[in-house]
Amino acid sequence: MKAATIATAAFVAAMTPALAWAGPWLHDAGNGYLELGTTFFSADDGVRDGVATGLAYRSVTVGTYAEIGLPGHLQLTLAAPWVAATHTSASGVVYRNRSLGDTRLALDFAPTRRLPFAVGVEVKAPLYRDPFEQSSADGIDDDVFDPVKFPSVGSNGWDVTPRVQLGHSFYPVPMWTQIELGYRVSGCQEHGSPCRDYRDGALVSGSIGGFVWRQHLALEGYAKAFVPVQAETARKAPTEQFVYVRGKVTGGDLPGLPDLAITLGVGGIVHAVGTERGRDVSVSLSYRF
Numbered sequence: 001m002k003a004a005t006i007a008t009a010a011f012v013a014a015m016t017p018a019l020a021w022a023g024p025w026l027h028d029a030g031n032g033y034l035e036l037g038t039t040f041f042s043a044d045d046g047v048r049d050g051v052a053t054g055l056a057y058r059s060v061t062v063g064t065y066a067e068i069g070l071p072g073h074l075q076l077t078l079a080a081p082w083v084a085a086t087h088t089s090a091s092g093v094v095y096r097n098r099s100l101g102d103t104r105l106a107l108d109f110a111p112t113r114r115l116p117f118a119v120g121v122e123v124k125a126p127l128y129r130d131p132f133e134q135s136s137a138d139g140i141d142d143d144v145f146d147p148v149k150f151p152s153v154g155s156n157g158w159d160v161t162p163r164v165q166l167g168h169s170f171y172p173v174p175m176w177t178q179i180e181l182g183y184r185v186s187g188c189q190e191h192g193s194p195c196r197d198y199r200d201g202a203l204v205s206g207s208i209g210g211f212v213w214r215q216h217l218a219l220e221g222y223a224k225a226f227v228p229v230q231a232e233t234a235r236k237a238p239t240e241q242f243v244y245v246r247g248k249v250t251g252g253d254l255p256g257l258p259d260l261a262i263t264l265g266v267g268g269i270v271h272a273v274g275t276e277r278g279r280d281v282s283v284s285l286s287y288r289f
Helices: 002-018 131-137
Strands: 032-043 056-070 074-088 094-100 102-109 117-126 157-169 175-189 201-213 217-228 241-254 257-273 278-288
Antiparallel strands (some): 032 056, 032 278, 102 117, 117 157
């Protein structure tokens, strides 16, 4: 059993560049993962604070994602995106929003290294630039400023999500799968909106992937869904429901560059209530250390 556990751990370490994140396979202290990427997202009908705007939505996101292993079977994760988004009317009027997006910080703990199991908590902070400030900078008359027409650069609220992550390696078959179960507790909407909490709900995600050419090329499928479990009230604002799916291909483990990898992804929100239903294309460069 010990030999099998060591072999599985070695396989997971080798496949790390093919993963968007380590999931339940936490890094050893001092080791980690760094990713820089960009994503283009488009939707035919933009949504602001749960209300359809009738404006075409486009966004380009440039972000960094980092994991670092800590002593005591702990791991710290940071995701920090910058978003340039637009709403465009049928007559060609363009409303722009350029700001930091939903910044996320998470701390996970693996009770044992023998099993791919981790528990943790993630905090999401809406570090947005106020659209009203941008209206003046962009030459829009404050008397006719309508914040609803300005595109969102995130989900417009503070979140705290306790979570559990589980994984499985099919070693010696070069495949893996993982699942994450969380409960999102939502806070107040972004600055400038009436202070109403979004509804709490269940957040579920999972992936399955494997190498198709040695350890140089990997394919992975991913899905994520959020379902609110609280009823809407005067205090609890409408919140999104969504199902997102994505496929990606990762190339890495090149001669002389064993720790670098490049990933191409195509995804989309296939079911949406209170948020945009759209599609995205992404590319990222990652480094394992």
